């Protein structure tokens with residue numbers, strides 16, 4: 001591709017360009033170390049380091065042109081732009097010939113439920129005989145090949161490249177607020193924009209919840225002309241978003257508990273199997289969904305409404321939902337030989353914790369126990385609310401390590417003690433080693449108890465712990481295996 005084509009795609013993001021050369025570009029890179037001869041290098045002012053420092057390295061590696069924000073004179077064509085991340089998205093989209101135009105693209109945003117809704121949608125689409133790529137926290141799946149994700153929402157370059165590679169008819173991608181602020185979906189064109197919910201999270205990155213919400217609304221700047229929004233209106237933020245979108249003439253399909261919505265949720269039963277009714281167009285569809293909890297009713301309903309708008313028949317969706325296999329590390333159950341139920345879940349907000357603990361109560365747990373912690377260097381303001389929620393809704397809770405992210409063990413241990421005293425009525429235990437906290441619960445588990453281990457989901461531990469395991473699920477399976485062995489020997 002020629003540089004003039006990139007210039008065209010950049011449009012108003014160009015601040016200054018005064019070179020007539022029009023080299024052929026063989027690739028695009030945002031990391032100087034990956035630049036090969038003929039590539040366009042985009043210098044990004046990062047949170048850790050300034051990519052402009054590596055322009056020389058990129059040129060030494062053979063870069064044919066450079067995009068950046070600084071005022072510079074280079075021996076090769078240099079395009080000065082207002083925002084390099086935005087320029088990267090536009091350039092990458094042009095380089096891969098706007099791949100999102102060849103697929104039906106569904107963006108999913110919101111605080112909680114993005115991964116679950118994406119998985120449910122992919123399951124419904126596949127059950128209807130359609131192929132679907134998925135980009136999100138747990139994995140990137142393209143043409144049925146699974147890749148380990150770098151971020152929930154990949155960077156602009158990766159998104160365009162992955163969608164270009166995709167031969168799938170549909171692409172579902174999770175869109176985080178970080179991604180929106182960082183223009184990672186710039187150059188993408190969405191057919192559907194889904195909103196799950198908004199609650200307190202990421203206030204280390206966003207100065208206020210209003211700023212966090214505004215970031216979420218940015219997703220709707222990337223809709224195709226015929227695109228539409230599908231919004232859960234179960235809280236104030238969904239209502240607010242709908243008004244904003246309607247004012248922008250973006251069609252909005254909504255779900256909620258009232259008749260005014262396109263989809264109405266009715267008659268929820270959460271003990272045993274999850275059952276509820278969906279009312280659409282005057283017809284009631286009784287649904288059974290294997291994943292427990294009210295939050296999963298909302299997730300299934302949002303996927304249902306979207307799938308109907310895509311053109312899948314409600315009866316086919318109803319059948320597909322019955323066989324949803326779940327998402328790794330989202331309310332995953334492991335049974336204990338004494339009749340207790342252990343749950344591994346990814347809850348890391350107050351809301352998510354409440355939904356999970358409530359789900360255990362709905363299942364008539366004789367006792368609800370909760371094991372959780374906090375990521376180092378991430379939104380500290382949500383911790384007290386998480387502890388208060390756990391103290392209010394569990395019979396016992398244990399605070400333990402989550403990812404430390406560079407925080408010292410001592411500092412986090414003190415923080416856990418302090419949170420327990422100040423917000424947990426000092427009724428919690430602190431067992432810093434996560435595997436030992438789980439072992440303690442395993443060894444004391446009684447019939448009918450539900451023990452929820454939240455925060456890590458399927459993710460691997462970043463720290464070395466006492467037991468030789470790398471995830472919460474693996475720790476539980478290890479304890480189960482050891483117990484069986486002891487029984488056989490004993």
Ligand SMILES: CC(=O)N[C@H]1[C@@H](OP(=O)(O)OP(=O)(O)OC[C@H]2O[C@@H](n3ccc(=O)[nH]c3=O)[C@H](O)[C@@H]2O)O[C@H](CO)[C@@H](O)[C@@H]1O[C@H](C)C(=O)N[C@@H](C)C(=O)N[C@H](CCC(=O)O)C(=O)O
Pocket residue numbers: 030031032033043044045046047048049050051054150151152153154155156176177178179182184
């Ligand atoms: C704080 C943050 O969001 N950082 C994101 C950001 O990285 P950055 O700006 O810090 O990058 P940097 O390390 O400073 O490097 C700047 C530039 O120099 C370049 N460089 C660097 C070294 C070199 O030798 N040569 C060179 O060219 C780099 O390639 C880069 O282009 O841009 C990167 C590319 O898009 C992201 O991968 C990275 O996400 C980091 C890993 C991260 O942890 N982000 C989290 C907060 C995040 O985004 N989370 C959301 C999900 C949130 C949720 O819902 O839970 C997500 O979407 O993942």
Ligand SMILES: Nc1ncnc2c1ncn2[C@@H]1O[C@H](COP(=O)(O)OP(=O)(O)OP(=O)(O)O)[C@@H](O)[C@H]1O
Pocket residue numbers: 110111112113114115116117137152174196197295296298299329330331345346347348351352353355356
């Ligand atoms: N609709 C929902 N409302 C509230 N909480 C939810 C909802 N769906 C899931 N949860 C809770 O949030 C956790 C994370 O769910 P999920 O991975 O689907 O969300 P996410 O938005 O993708 O989160 P992340 O971006 O952090 O990966 C679940 O493990 C569950 O505890």
